[in-house]
Amino acid sequence: MTKLNQNRIIDSAFKYFGIFCTFFGLIVLAIFIFNILAEGLQRIDWDFLTNLPSRRPAKAGILTAWTGTAWILGLTAIISIPLGVAAGVYLEEYGKKNRLASIIEINIANLAGVPSIIYGLLGLEIFVRTLNFGGSLLAGAFTLALLILPIIIVATREALKAVPKSLREASFGMGATKWQTIWYQTLPAASGGILTGIILALSRAVGETAPLIVIGALAYVPFVATNPMDEFTVLPMQIFNWVSRPQHGFVVNAAAAIIILLLITFIMNGIAIYLRNKWQKKVNW
Template identity: 85%
Template sequence: MNKIQRNRLVDSGFKYVGIFCTFFGIVMLLIFIGNILADGLSRIDWDFLTNLPSRRAAKAGILTAWTGTAWILGLTAIISIPLGVAAGIYLQEYGKKNRLAYIIELNIANLAGVPSIIYGLLGLEIFVRVLHFGGSLLAGAFTLALLILPIIIVATREALKAVPNSLREASYGMGATKWQTIWDQILPAASGGILTGIILALSRAVGETAPLIVIGALAYVPFVPTTPMDEFTVLPIQIFNWVSRPQADFLVNGAAAIIILLILTFIMNGVAVYLRNKWQKKISW
């Protein structure tokens, strides 16, 4: 067997290994989702969405969990989106391309892969102990904002990079300032990629549990939060609380809550895919 035949054999083998791995992953995912649907679909009703947590599984609901998730998601978006997009614009459009900029860019990319528990410890020290926010919604939102900021910054920079320099040069040639060019030309052209990155970052935040547990989010909250300084729980923590109990009825509740969380995540990811495809169709360069 010569070298060319060996390379073809390796290529063919890698293709079949890839097909097997993909098929295996899809089958496992379908089995997992099928079991969740079989266990929890019958439990989902209006009472389940509007009832407070209870020691009786049949009366327990996720009202405080999904309202806490909504609060956390909204506050995290308010904090992280302006900071992340502004940082991405500065690094790409204004920042000098020197060694310091390279180090900053490298560290931002590395921060996107840091385990979420590290951000929880950072949030515990800064927001809970130093700033005295306690185990509040605001402390949780700031912690998750730190978690997803690198993702938003990287996504913003990549979207801005995709805009051709000819668009900038044409705007400058018409007498526009740098900020006018960015605001009126570059950002509209890159908006699809930026929005996609933001939604995917928020999709990660909505499923995080470890950082919120570290800062003191509660597993049982008997009231709906009404201000950013209230204590809270979220869907992932509620799910963890239910599935850790030995009673079978609470396992059914946990499966139902997982379905709600999956629906929320799939909707957010679907919106991201739609925006990306819509943005790509508008690109004419």
């Protein structure tokens, strides 16, 4: 009887332990966000967004950092979206049984596990040195595009997989070729899922720091980039630079810049989750 009671107690005790663990990470994150808001919110004003970097914390702004992030986001999207979607379409629609496709598939699983800093070493040798892009936006965008390519490919495949066969068969029945079927039927039907994956991948690129440090992105850039061959900095780089300085004023700046960066990532993730839910409802064919 006591044994039975003991078992019941353990059983319900674990329930509360489980709830505690589930919320533990989220509570820690909430404490952290509260902390950052308390520290950095009063620092955010128009000047902070439009000032160039400076040695004096009170005068320093994030203009070069957020414009750099916008550049990187745009260029990375231009490079990675066509390549990623095309590769996903090939693997899902064409290469079902051939050897090349299965090698690519294993390879993508492996690439997804390669640490981001290794992509930085690749970018440093290939884009910065061999192709002579230097520490430019273009070198950074190519490096990040390779980094997020596996995410976009996998998302594209998942989305295409969810499109029912009947849709393709109807199109073939009307005399459409394989590519016409993909372009006019399958891809539009899968677009919600693909878009979700693309946004998540790009939000990952926006938060990356390590590979950009390795390819030589600078912490101090006194001008706004105007073309893809310009040197650049991004928000995470600026935050890293400010965190490493001893004066408290820079820590406040870092907190303020983190608020902006988190805002960008959370908005992107929010859009992605919204699209996913909307698309999942529609996709119950």
